[in-house]
Amino acid sequence: MSENTPSDLNESAELPMSGAARGEALRFQEPMKLKGRKRFMESLHRISSSPSLARMGRASSSNYRTGGKASMSCVSLASSSSTYGHSYGNSYSSQTSVGFSTAPTSVVTTPAPDAQTFDLKSRIRVVGQPPHGQPVTNPLTAPLPAEVRSAAKETQLLVTPEVTTINDDYFSKPVLKVVPELKRREIDFWGEMPYEIRIKILQCLQPWEIVRCSAVSTSWHKMCFDGQLWTNVDTHEYYRDIPSTSLVKIMTAAGPFVRDLNLRGCAQLWERWTTHGQAISDACRNLQYFSLEGCRIDRSSVHHFLLRNTRLVHLNFCGVQAVNNSAMKIVAQGCPQLEFLDVSWCNHLDTQGLHKVVRSCPKLKELKASETRGWNDKAFLLDLFHRNTLERLVIAHSDIDDEGLEVLVQGSDKPEIDPLTDRVVVRPRKFRHLNLSRCHQLSDRGVKCLAHNVPIIAGLELSHIESLTDDAFKHLFEDTPLLTHVDMEEIEDITNTTLQGLAQSPCASILQHLNISYCENLGDTGMLPILKACRSLRTIDMDNTRVSDLVLTEAAAQIRLRDQVGPLGPPFHRDATVQRPRKVALHLTVYDCQNVTWTGIREIMSRNTEPNRELIIGLKCFYGYQDTVNEHMKRVEA
Numbered sequence: 228m229s230e231n232t233p234s235d236l237n238e239s240a241e242l243p244m245s246g247a248a249r250g251e252a253l254r255f256q257e258p259m260k261l262k263g264r265k266r267f268m269e270s271l272h273r274i275s276s277s278p279s280l281a282r283m284g285r286a287s288s289s290n291y292r293t294g295g296k297a298s299m300s301c302v303s304l305a306s307s308s309s310t311y312g313h314s315y316g317n318s319y320s321s322q323t324s325v326g327f328s329t330a331p332t333s334v335v336t337t338p339a340p341d342a343q344t345f346d347l348k349s350r351i352r353v354v355g356q357p358p359h360g361q362p363v364t365n366p367l368t369a370p371l372p373a374e375v376r377s378a379a380k381e382t383q384l385l386v387t388p389e390v391t392t393i394n395d396d397y398f399s400k401p402v403l404k405v406v407p408e409l410k411r412r413e414i415d416f417w418g419e420m421p422y423e424i425r426i427k428i429l430q431c432l433q434p435w436e437i438v439r440c441s442a443v444s445t446s447w448h449k450m451c452f453d454g455q456l457w458t459n460v461d462t463h464e465y466y467r468d469i470p471s472t473s474l475v476k477i478m479t480a481a482g483p484f485v486r487d488l489n490l491r492g493c494a495q496l497w498e499r500w501t502t503h504g505q506a507i508s509d510a511c512r513n514l515q516y517f518s519l520e521g522c523r524i525d526r527s528s529v530h531h532f533l534l535r536n537t538r539l540v541h542l543n544f545c546g547v548q549a550v551n552n553s554a555m556k557i558v559a560q561g562c563p564q565l566e567f568l569d570v571s572w573c574n575h576l577d578t579q580g581l582h583k584v585v586r587s588c589p590k591l592k593e594l595k596a597s598e599t600r601g602w603n604d605k606a607f608l609l610d611l612f613h614r615n616t617l618e619r620l621v622i623a624h625s626d627i628d629d630e631g632l633e634v635l636v637q638g639s640d641k642p643e644i645d646p647l648t649d650r651v652v653v654r655p656r657k658f659r660h661l662n663l664s665r666c667h668q669l670s671d672r673g674v675k676c677l678a679h680n681v682p683i684i685a686g687l688e689l690s691h692i693e694s695l696t697d698d699a700f701k702h703l704f705e706d707t708p709l710l711t712h713v714d715m716e717e718i719e720d721i722t723n724t725t726l727q728g729l730a731q732s733p734c735a736s737i738l739q740h741l742n743i744s745y746c747e748n749l750g751d752t753g754m755l756p757i758l759k760a761c762r763s764l765r766t767i768d769m770d771n772t773r774v775s776d777l778v779l780t781e782a783a784a785q786i787r788l789r790d791q792v793g794p795l796g797p798p799f800h801r802d803a804t805v806q807r808p809r810k811v812a813l814h815l816t817v818y819d820c821q822n823v824t825w826t827g828i829r830e831i832m833s834r835n836t837e838p839n840r841e842l843i844i845g846l847k848c849f850y851g852y853q854d855t856v857n858e859h860m861k862r863v864e865a
Contacts, residue, residue, distance in 0.1 A: 426455050434460075435468045438477075457481030463491035471495045475503050482510025489518040491543075497523040504528030508535050518543035520569070525549060533557040541567040545595070548574060555580030559587035566590050571597035571621070582607045585614060593619040597662075602627035608634040615654065621662040623688070629673035632663075636676050650679050660686040664714065667692065674699040679706045690716035690742065700725045708733035716768070717745040726753030730760040742768040744816070754778045758785050770818035770847075776827030779815070783834040783844060786813055790842040809835075809864055812842035818849070828852050832859050 261269055417425070429437055429451065441451035457477055462469070474496060478485070488511060490496065504524075508531035515538055519529070526549040533539075533554060539562045544550040550573045558565065565588040570576050578601030585591065585607070594617055601607070602625045611617060612635055633639070642651045658681050663669060669692055677684075684707055689695065695718050704710070705728075713729070715721060726749060729735065738761045743749050750773035758764075758781045769778070789812065815831075817823045828848055835843040836859075843863060846856050 422450075425450060426453060429456055433465070434462075434477075435465045438469055438473050441473075452476055452480040454481035454484035458484050459487045460485055461487065461489040462493055463489055466490075466493045466495070471499050475499050475507065478507045479503070479510045482507070483513060485511050486513060487516040488514055489516070490522050491518050491520040492522070494521070494523050500524050500528045505531055508532045512536060514539060516541040519547050520545040522547060526551070526554075529554055530557060533561060537561045538564060540564055543567075543569040544573060545569045546572045551575040552577065552580030552583075555584050559583040563588060564590060567593045569593075569595040570599065571595045573599065577601040578604050578607045582610065585610050589614070589616065591616055593617070595619075595621040597621055597623040597625065599625060603631050605631070605634050609638065611635055612638045615657055618657050619660040620658060621660075622666070623662050624665040626668060627663070627666050628668040629670055632669065632673040633676050636680050651676075653680065655683075656681050658684050660684070660712075662686075662688040663692070664688045664690040665692070667694075670694045671696055671699040674703065678702040682706060683709055685709050686712035688712075688714040689718070690714045691718075693717075693719060696720045697722055697725050701728065704729050704732035704734065709737070710734035711737055712740045713738065714740075714742045715746060716742045719745070719747060721746055722748045723750060723753030727756055730756035735760040737763055739763055740766045742766075743772060744768045744770045746772055749773060750822075751775055751777050755781055758782055762789060764813060766814045766816075768816040769820065770816050772820060773822060774817065774820055775822035776824055776830070779817070779823065779827035780830050782813060782815060783831045786842055786844055787834055787837070787840075790840055807841050809841055809843050811845040811864075814845045814847075816847045818847060820849075823848065825852065828856065832856070835859070835863050 260266075429440070432440070434457075437451050437456060441448045457480070460477060460481065462474065466474070471493075474490075474493065478488070500523075504527065508528060511532070512535045514532075514536040517532065517536065517539055518541075520543050524547065529544075529547070529549050530553070534557060539558075542558065542562070542565060544554075550570060552575075555570075555576065558568075565584070568584060568588075568591065570581070576596075576599055578596075578599065581594070581596060581599070581601075582604070591614075599622070602622060608631055627635075633642075636656055637651050637653050642653060644650065645652050661677075661681065661684060671694070674689065674695060675698075677687075679702070687703075687707070687710060689699075697720075700715075700721070710732075711734070715725075726743070729738070729741075735757075741757065741761075741764065749769075754769065754774050755778065757767075758778065762785070767782075828846065831844050831846055834840075845860065847853070848856060
C-alpha cells in the first residue's frame with residue numbers, strides 16, 4: 228500500500244489536468260483489503276479514535292444512543308443536498324474506513340461497500356498520518372461544517388500529543404436528558420385550610436354577611452351555622468336584614484355556644500315562637516345575657532327560656548306583654564346570680580312579682596320598672612332598704628308617693644333623727660342613678676329625704692313633677708358632690724335660685740348634663756353663673772325658657788377660654804401650622820326661646836370660625852335659623 232505525503236499531494240495538485248481528466252470523476256487508490264484478525268484489529272484502531280473525543284469533556288449527542296458500542300471518527304464534508312451526486316452519509320470520507328460504514332446505525336443514505344466514486348465539485352480534505360518523527364500538521368479528524376453544526380461549546384480544548392485542536396462536531400454534543408416540566412400543583416387554598424382557621428376568618432364578618440355566605444354550598448352552610456361563630460347574637464342592628472328562618476337556624480345551631488342573646492325588636496319571630504319556641508329554648512341553655520325587648524313572644528316560650536337558663540346575669544323584658552308575676556317567680560327560683568332586671572312597660576306585672584326577685588337575688592344591682600304598679604307596698608320597699616344593693620333604680624311614671632320614697636331611702640316614714648345635725652341616722656344608700664320622672668304623687672317632702680342619704684349619686688332625674696319647688700333642691704345639691712346629670716325638665720315652679728345654688732354646689736366642676744327645658748321662670752340670672760362655674764358641661768337644654776343672647780355670648784366665651792386651657796389647667800400655645808379636627812364641646816338647645824335672636828346665633832358661629840380653634844359649639848335653635856346653622860357646622864367640622 229502506497230502512502231501519499233502532504234507534499235506529494237500538493238505537487239500533484241499543481242500539475243495541469245487534461246480535458247478528459249476534468250470530465251471524469253477522481254478515483255482514489257483502493258487500499259488493500261484485510262481479512263481475519265487484521266481486519267478486526269484495523270476496525271478497532273479506527274473506532275479507538277472516539278476516546279480522543281471523550282477527553283474533550285463533552286457528553287454524547289442528545290439524538291444519539293449512548294448505550295451503543297460504535298462511534299465515528301471521520302465524516303464527509305460533502306453536503307447531503309449536492310446536486311452532482313448521491314450523498315452517502317458521513318461514513319466513507321475517511322481513508323481508513325476500508326469501504327465500510329462506520330455509522331452507529333444503518334440509515335437510508337448508507338451506501339454499499341462498492342460505492343467508491345465522488346463528485347469532483349465536492350470539497351475534499353485529505354486527512355493523513357505524517358511520517359514517523361514529523362510533527363502533526365493536519366488534524367486527524369474533520370469537524371462538521373458550520374452551517375450544519377449545532378450550538379457548540381464556547382470552550383476550546385488544549386492540544387495534547389495524541390489529539391490536536393478539535394472543534395465540536397455532532398458526536399461530541401452532550402446528551403441532554405429531557406426532564407418533563409413540573410406542573411405547579413393546584414392548591415385548594417380554602418379547602419385545605421384547617422377548619423379552626425376558617426371559623427376564625429368567618430368571625431371577622433358581620434352576622435348578615437355570614438348568613439349570605441351560607442348559600443354558597445352545603446359545606447359552607449354547615450360551617451356558617453357552626454355554633455362557634457354565634458357565641459354573641461345581637462340582632463338589634465340587623466334583624467330586618469335576616470329572615471326569621473335564618474334566625475331560628477342560628478339559635479338552634481349555636482344554642483350551646485350562645486352566652487349573649489339579644490333579640491331586641493325581632494317582631495318577625497312571632498309566628499316562629501309557637502312552632503320552634505321550645506326547640507330554641509332547649510338549645511339555648513347557657514345564656515347569661517338575655518334580651519327580648521320589644522319582642523312579640525308567647526308566655527310559654529318565656530317560661531321555657533327562664534326554666535332552662537339558671538345562670539342568667541342580665542335579663543331585659545322591657546315592653547314584653549307576656550311577662551307577668553309567674554315569670555318573676557321562675558326568675559326568683561332559678562336565677563340567683565341575677566344582677567340586672569328590666570321589666571319596664573310590662574303591664575301585667577306589679578311589685579308582688581318583683582318582691583320575690585328582690586328576696587331571692589342578693590346580687591341585684593339595677594332594677595328598671597317604669598310604669599309598673601304597687602310601689603306603695605311598704606313591705607316591698609322595706610326589703611329594698613334592707614338589701615341596699617341597688618345602684619340604679621328607674622321607676623319613672625310609677626305610683627310611688629312621698630311615704631314610699633321615705634321608706635325606700637330612710638327605712639321608715641318616721642326615722643330616728645340626730646339632734647346635733649338634724650339628720651336621719653341611717654346608712655347611706657348606694658344609688659348612683661335614680662329616675663323618678665313623672666311620679667306625680669311626689670312633692671318637696673319626698674325629694675327632701677334624698678338629701679344627705681345619697682352621697683354617691685351621679686344621675687338624678689326629676690322631670691315632669693309639677694309640685695316641686697326650690698325648697699326641694701335647697702339641700703339636695705349641697706350633699707351630692709358626684710352629681711353629673713341633672714334633669715329638671717318642666718318643673719314650672721323652680722326659679723333662678725335653684726340654678727344659683729347648683730352653681731355654688733360641690734358638683735359644679737364636674738356637672739356635664741343639665742336639662743331645664745320648659746322651666747319658664749329660668750333666665751339669664753340663673754344660667755350665667757352656671758356657665759361660669761360649670762366648666763365640664765357638655766349638654767344644656769334650655770328650650771322654652773327666658774334665656775337671651777347674653778347666655779349664648781357667655782357660652783361662646785367660655786368655650787373659647789376652655790379651648791385655650793390644656794388638659795392640666797394652665798394655658799398653652801398651640802402650633803398654628805398644625806391643622807387639627809374640630810369637635811363639638813358644648814351642645815346648646817334653645818328652641819322657642821323668645822329672647823334669643825340672630826345676634827346671639829351669629830356670635831356663636833363667628834367664634835366657631837376663629838382660626839386655630841379645636842373646640843366649638845353645636846346649636847339647635849329656631850327653625851328659621853337652623854338651616855343656616857347646619858350649613859355652618861358642615862363647613863366648620865370639615
